[in-house]
Amino acid sequence: MQYTHDQVIQLIGAVPWRLNSCIRLFWLRHTDGGRDEFALQLSAWIEREAIVPLVLRTASFKDANAVLADALALFESNRPQIEALASMQPERLTFLILSKEDFRLVNASSPIELPSWFPLRPSTQTHFSVSDLGQAAELKPLNFPQARMDHVAELLFELEQSIVSKLWDVYTNDPDRVGRFVDALLPSGPKGNDAKGSLEHFSEHLESIADPRAYRPNAADKSKFLSARIIKLLHGATPKQVAAAGEDLGRNLHGSAATILKPTFFAVMWRPSNKTTLETTNWHAILVAFFQAYQLMNAHAHAGDFPVYPVSLQYSNSLNLRQFLRDAKDFVESLS
Numbered sequence: 001m002q003y004t005h006d007q008v009i010q011l012i013g014a015v016p017w018r019l020n021s022c023i024r025l026f027w028l029r030h031t032d033g034g035r036d037e038f039a040l041q042l043s044a045w046i047e048r049e050a051i052v053p054l055v056l057r058t059a060s061f062k063d064a065n066a067v068l069a070d071a072l073a074l075f076e077s078n079r080p081q082i083e084a085l086a087s088m089q090p091e092r093l094t095f096l097i098l099s100k101e102d103f104r105l106v107n108a109s110s111p112i113e114l115p116s117w118f119p120l121r122p123s124t125q126t127h128f129s130v131s132d133l134g135q136a137a138e139l140k141p142l143n144f145p146q147a148r149m150d151h152v153a154e155l156l157f158e159l160e161q162s163i164v165s166k167l168w169d170v171y172t173n174d175p176d177r178v179g180r181f182v183d184a185l186l187p188s189g190p191k192g193n194d195a196k197g198s199l200e201h202f203s204e205h206l207e208s209i210a211d212p213r214a215y216r217p218n219a220a221d222k223s224k225f226l227s228a229r230i231i232k233l234l235h236g237a238t239p240k241q242v243a244a245a246g247e248d249l250g251r252n253l254h255g256s257a258a259t260i261l262k263p264t265f266f267a268v269m270w271r272p273s274n275k276t277t278l279e280t281t282n283w284h285a286i287l288v289a290f291f292q293a294y295q296l297m298n299a300h301a302h303a304g305d306f307p308v309y310p311v312s313l314q315y316s317n318s319l320n321l322r323q324f325l326r327d328a329k330d331f332v333e334s335l336s
Helices: 005-014 035-042 064-077 079-088 149-173 175-184 195-207 226-235 239-251 278-301 311-333
Strands: 023-029 044-046 049-055 092-099 108-113 125-132
Touching: 005 035, 005 044, 005 092, 035 049, 035 092, 049 079, 064 079, 064 108, 064 125, 149 175, 149 195, 149 226, 149 278, 149 311, 175 195, 175 239, 226 239, 226 278, 239 278, 278 311
Parallel strands: 023 092, 023 125, 049 092
Antiparallel strands: 044 049, 108 125
């Protein structure tokens, strides 16, 4: 995940300081462009806190037992830059380690005796920590551009559009199969639903969407479009019931077992306890992805109602979902 310099400063400001701490180190993987140039853009102050970007040029911070030595070596190799801060009398120092690699340790920390030349509390003992900035910085759900919620919306719209288009294709030769597909989305409702009427509802809804990137399905009682039916199905269903619906859907769209869809990590939490067929697993994953996208959209729209979460966790969740939605669209287009 790549950040602009303004976003990096914002994330640093979002991480609270530990009690009585005066130095901390954040790790930032930067591969998009030169690290030296990026470091120049990142030198900044947040009140009396100096943000000091340091380009890592050695194979350091790979062993938890060597964190102290690695930190002191990093300070020493950048002594002129750090020592020059003394005239500005910083009260806290945040060092930003710019690396080409991911951070492999888990929030490494250590007591440290600061060098005699250090601009802050020289020759005194203090405590420092090294952590990945994306893990340490926490924001309200999906409240940053890289979450790409507009892309999630667009991909969900395109997947729904593909399913509806495929159902129309099947309806031409086998309307009963489409009727059974629709029935599977209403397991507690009457069977023998009007397949054509349902497809018309589905299509009219999609045609009414002016901007797919602003798409946001709902679960209102009166909503009859495809994604609304899926979301309402999952609202009150157990994983076993979702799998049963997936089995019915897969049975009525041929080729559902010809490809293996990799479910989102979120869908792993919804895995039924009983063993399922491949076609069931694929459609179970698609149903859960609709619900996942819906819930993330709600969280994004009502971020104030939720706690903060690590930026890297939210980004990975979004990336994982978007990849699945693309794969699911290709999967649906291969069916008959």
